Amino acid sequence: MTETLNRQVHLVRRPQGAPVPDDFRIVDHPLPVPGEGELLLRNLYLSLDPYMRGRMNDSRDSYAPPYALDAPPGGGTVARVVRSLADGFAEGDLVVTPDGGWQTFAISDGAGLRRLPHDMAQPSQALGVLGMTGFTAWWGLTAIGRPQAGETLVVSAAGGAVGSVAGQVGRLLGCRVVGIAGGAGKCRQVVEEFGFDDCLDYRAPDLAGRLRTAAPDGVDIYFENVGGAIREAVWPLLNNDARVPVCGLVSGYNGVTEGAGSIHALLMSLIVKRIRLQGFLNADHLDSFPDFERQMRGWLDAGQLRAHETIVDGLDRAPTAFAGLFEGHNTGKLVVRLPD
Amino acid sequence: MTETLNRQVHLVRRPQGAPVPDDFRIVDHPLPVPGEGELLLRNLYLSLDPYMRGRMNDSRDSYAPPYALDAPPGGGTVARVVRSLADGFAEGDLVVTPDGGWQTFAISDGAGLRRLPHDMAQPSQALGVLGMTGFTAWWGLTAIGRPQAGETLVVSAAGGAVGSVAGQVGRLLGCRVVGIAGGAGKCRQVVEEFGFDDCLDYRAPDLAGRLRTAAPDGVDIYFENVGGAIREAVWPLLNNDARVPVCGLVSGYNGVTEGAGSIHALLMSLIVKRIRLQGFLNADHLDSFPDFERQMRGWLDAGQLRAHETIVDGLDRAPTAFAGLFEGHNTGKLVVRLPD
Structure with missing residues (x-):
């Protein structure tokens, strides 16, 4: 000192x-x-x-x-x-x-x-991965997303700290995982390093069409980190009983809020497709932190999770x-x- | 014949x-x-x-x-x-x-x-009350709303078939229940006949202000039958961890969709207040119908529920x-x- x-x-x-x-x-x-x-x-x-x-x-x-x-x-x-x-x-x-x-x-x-x-x-x-970021991904995905093997999970900001963990946890729990990220290089990394089944560059044209191809059975869980135009592209693909953990809305944090849309249409879609849309904060759920730590350390030690x-x-x-x-x-x- | x-x-x-x-x-x-x-x-x-x-x-x-x-x-x-x-x-x-x-x-x-x-x-x-209407109210309120004694429940279309049951069930489960309905006469009926703690006429001025008075501890559950301007009045009063079963959006069924608002702001409120917003259809949950029938018949027979x-x-x-x-x-x- x-x-x-x-x-x-x-x-x-x-x-x-x-x-x-x-x-x-x-x-x-x-x-x-x-x-x-x-x-x-x-x-x-x-x-x-x-x-x-x-x-x-x-x-x-x-x-x-x-x-x-x-x-x-x-x-x-x-x-x-x-x-x-x-x-x-x-x-x-x-x-x-x-x-x-x-x-x-x-x-x-x-x-x-x-x-x-x-x-x-x-x-x-x-x-x-073993701290608040990983815990946010793990809690939102498991407690709200409730992934079942064989379901399709879409993660926005897939290359980010939370998204990259949410997608990997989804894969480990048996989901088909499609990421959305910015740029071809980052998408390649999301697939090659984080093991997502697919990753779509939102900057390239026709995200909605490419999503339909990447999620042929629709979307059961949408882990929302971004909002705006990306949410709008995912929304029509949500299956009945879909779960949407709302973790972040980074598209709007700087005051850019794209995709005005209609709240009525959004709420109507919740009824028509029985969608659960839920925000959360990691700090509310710290009693689950030991469970998180145990499961994540196990995956890390087994080399199944990339940090x-x-x-x-x-x-x-x-x-x-x-x-x-x-x-x-x-x-x-x-x-x-x-x-x- | x-x-x-x-x-x-x-x-x-x-x-x-x-x-x-x-x-x-x-x-x-x-x-x-x-x-x-x-x-x-x-x-x-x-x-x-x-x-x-x-x-x-x-x-x-x-x-x-x-x-x-x-x-x-x-x-x-x-x-x-x-x-x-x-x-x-x-x-x-x-x-x-x-x-x-x-x-x-x-x-x-x-x-x-x-x-x-x-x-x-x-x-x-x-x-x-013992059919699909009552079941809709009961399931949405209990399975999504998850009322706890002492919580505040707001029900829109409180005089209607579903709303009048949702509010009564909420009261029986220990909630403070505030209805919203159209007209002073209907509001009086909601209080006097259905036993709501309070009922506000959405046609009278300053619904938002009257709601603040009627729900001084905020709103823990909003049973949504209407949408539009009524949802907008309730929204700022939602407490942390609020639950919003979305049962219907009658304000928009005829193509009138008030309150454009911003989807970004709505989703942001879900994070900030950790709100669960969920649509549902009664037909998905018929395995719970016997439980519903048993509980509702009990209340009806005991004179605790008005049909x-x-x-x-x-x-x-x-x-x-x-x-x-x-x-x-x-x-x-x-x-x-x-x-x-």
Whole structure:
């Protein structure tokens, strides 16, 4: 511990539409000092996720308060305890924080920390496939999607952190899995690396027609990460009794909401096809986290699950990397690695 | 059996918007003669239901084929067997038919018939509170709505056949129940006769504001029969983890679809509030019918459930009565009584 500064990325302006680097500023503060019962944590990995864009809006109408201006947004990190004045934690412990992010050091009173094995080979996985991202995919797919062997699952944002896991879990549970992603290269990766049965590039013409070909028996589960025109293309293919876990709507997070459509027609389709359409938040279901962890670790250890990460080095690059999330730059889980 | 004619109401034109009497024609045919394995049934009560309007459209995009032109639309009836050439049925038996309606006699091969006790006091209840209407309310409310004691349930079309039962069942299961209906008189009836805690007239100003007052703890279950502006008024009051069984959208059945709104905002609300929005059809869940019947008969026999019917005499009046369904003329179950 020779550092004397805590580098932070502050949100200094609420993004209008897509986030840009000027919405953020790098600020150096003196190293914080833990009080009695507190820990000083050194962040090793910072999770960057699309939901953060929503919390950058000044909206009272969400499931969580907006991020404050002139402060680090927060978000999950993997961190090492560098000083402990709290019971139950020792220097050197490896932990996951729920909100210590966008800075090199953080103070914690231990609340909400999850301990990791000291010898964990890839600690960043605790933010991705074995963390909130994977849990989101697993819970939404299994609890709302309720996949049955032989059913057809469509996953939007299939190359993303959540989509790539949702599709793989669907395959492992016996579904035919069709991804939708942006670009031929990413689609190839979704099929070759993540093992989806097919993946369609939404930027190419006639997504609806190609979906019909890729899902000849219709769609039983649509894992929704995107909304907009992609949802509209999937909708007519939904089978009776289809389930639609609504995990995210990234097409609209920057204020672009395509596909006005008619709410009446949407609701009517729910009756006609007996569709279950349900939103969810991972944080509501943490009592299922141990079940998730057991099943996912089993698949990982057996080599049946690929945990792809896009790793960006250095906190200063977090704003650009975050903006890239909405331009489809990354595949799998996006994390920023900080020096240990 | 002295009649020699079977009087039918034919659908002769697909309604444009609201149905009008000229969409129908009274036609007399010779009395049909049952073949081997068939029954001749005399209809005693004909069920008239909003869903029939949907089947009058020439739409391939529904859960059931459109009604044929120049034929009786069908629909449920209570009937008496007047001639039996089928095993298992005797002359005098009282049955419910799924599709024998809009005529005085019907031929049946026995498929889909449900037998009623000979001495049933009010056989028309087998179309309403103890029939498909009641089952729709009961199943949607209990299986999708999952009411918990102390929760707030809002029911649209609260004076109607389904809504009046859904609200009463909600009360019996311990919910605070707020109805929405058209007109002060109907609202009074919903409270005084059906025992709802409150009922709001959607025709009076500021439905949204009055709803906030009537549901001070927000809304946990919204039993949706209407859609449009009424759904829009309820939506902001939904609590986290709210359930919305989508039973009907009568506001749009005649082609009036108010409240365009944004599908993106609707889906976003599902995530933010973890809402479950689910359509259903009673016919998918007939294995639960015995459970339904047992519970509802228990409540009826104990005097805890009111089975209100609007009874119209004479088949010739079916077209006018049916049109009135969409103008809010009836309360409770609408049936046409035919001479025995």
